[in-house]
Amino acid sequence: MARAGGDGRQTMSEAATVDLPRDFESLRGVILARRDALPKRIAQIAAYALDNPDEIAFGTAASIAEAAGVQPSTLIRFAQHLGFDGFSSLQEVFRERLRERNSSYEERLATLRRNDGVLPGNHRILEGFLTASRKSLDVMSRTIDDAALDRAIALLAQAETIYLLARRRSFPVTSYLAYALAKLGVRSQLVESAAGLNAEIASFATGKDVALVVSFSPYTPATIEEARVLAERGVPLIAITDSAFSPLASFSDIWFEVAEADFGGFRTLSSTMALAMALAVGVGEARRAAPPPARRRKSAEA
Structure with a gap:
């Protein structure tokens, strides 16, 4: 739990830490929820990021900024706007998404297996999809x-x-x-x-x-x-x-x-x-x- 400031309220940095998106879907939700209030250049890189997540995952700050038509410093401001301490931290969310999306079907099955390496029962699988x-x-x-x-x-x-x-x-x-x-x-x-x-x-x-x-x-x-x-x-x-x-x-x-x-x-x-x-x-x-x-x-x- 975040600590309260001296006046009993959370500071902006503490609130950002609490709300920090930990996966791509959460990040996407935050961006979409804030899209109407994003500054022009940050909205531009946000649109590029959701449209080109693979490039964000493995591109350099310079190459991403050039492709998105913004300055490299905008990437840092974009990350900080979402509560991250820097662009590399934000980039890791995109890399994790790519690892999940590009996983083979065998790897996806592995995520469903219990600790003993056995898939859950058929009814449990059905319940998961339901x-x-x-x-x-x-x-x-x-x-x-x-x-x-x-x-x-x-x-x-x-x-x-x-x-x-x-x-x-x-x-x-x-x-x-x-x-x-x-x-x-x-x-x-x-x-x-x-x-x-x-x-x-x-x-x-x-x-x-x-x-x-x-x-x-x-x-x-x-x-x-x-x-x-x-x-x-x-x-x-x-x-x-x-x-x-x-x-x-x-x-x-x-x-x-x-x-x-x-x-x-x-x-x-x-x-x-x-x-x-x-x-x-x-x-x-x-x-x-x-x-x-x-x-x-x-x-x-x-």
């Missing part, structure tokens, strides 16, 4: 922007075709959406091709369509680039991502922040899938309720 899922769902229930949800469904419902973009861990979300939308009679196109024709498929999208993209840190570069090209061509973009500093947030018409909890380094997709289901069903209902001409009108937000 607990992580409940945590994720509870956060989404408290933080979802209802107005943004309504706007997203209205925009999707008016689209001639919904283009779905995702890769790697995020791909199951768009795969499900393609299935659900087809069952609901809503035309969609999964931007995925074994022949490597993703760019050609996406090139058919126009301003009358909508692209829905899903990507989480460390953000698959190809997905980000395809989404950026669509946005530059005037295709409305809705994103599901995990940070206000995600590259998708800067050029999406509407975006949703979804932070999934993990169990032993394995992340669930419970909140993301719940949001995807809500979007699909909402679009299906909006299409059923609205007459065809209304569905073809461009969004009032455009």
Whole structure:
């Protein structure tokens, strides 16, 4: 427990020590909570840090500052602003994140093993994932922007075709959406091709369509680039991502922040899938309720 100052209150340095983020998720939460109050240059390096955590983990102060477009001294001020005594202490949080993210599945299993080296029982593993899922769902229930949800469904419902973009861990979300939308009679196109024709498929999208993209840190570069090209061509973009500093947030018409909890380094997709289901069903209902001409009108937000 921190000591109180002479007037019975904690000093600023003591309070910072108590609140010091010890892992990447905690650090991310602190940055996002303070983003509106961050000075311009510190906000700039904060955005770069969350967008490029690997570079922060292993870059030098000089190389990171150059890439982020700030002075090296800004890195120190950024670290101290968050309660760290210097940039190297902050950098260790990013390095630990990289060790966790890049761990093999065998290493992740090792984190679940008991002291005797044996994995917990199957029911205990299930309970771990259920607990992580409940945590994720509870956060989404408290933080979802209802107005943004309504706007997203209205925009999707008016689209001639919904283009779905995702890769790697995020791909199951768009795969499900393609299935659900087809069952609901809503035309969609999964931007995925074994022949490597993703760019050609996406090139058919126009301003009358909508692209829905899903990507989480460390953000698959190809997905980000395809989404950026669509946005530059005037295709409305809705994103599901995990940070206000995600590259998708800067050029999406509407975006949703979804932070999934993990169990032993394995992340669930419970909140993301719940949001995807809500979007699909909402679009299906909006299409059923609205007459065809209304569905073809461009969004009032455009």
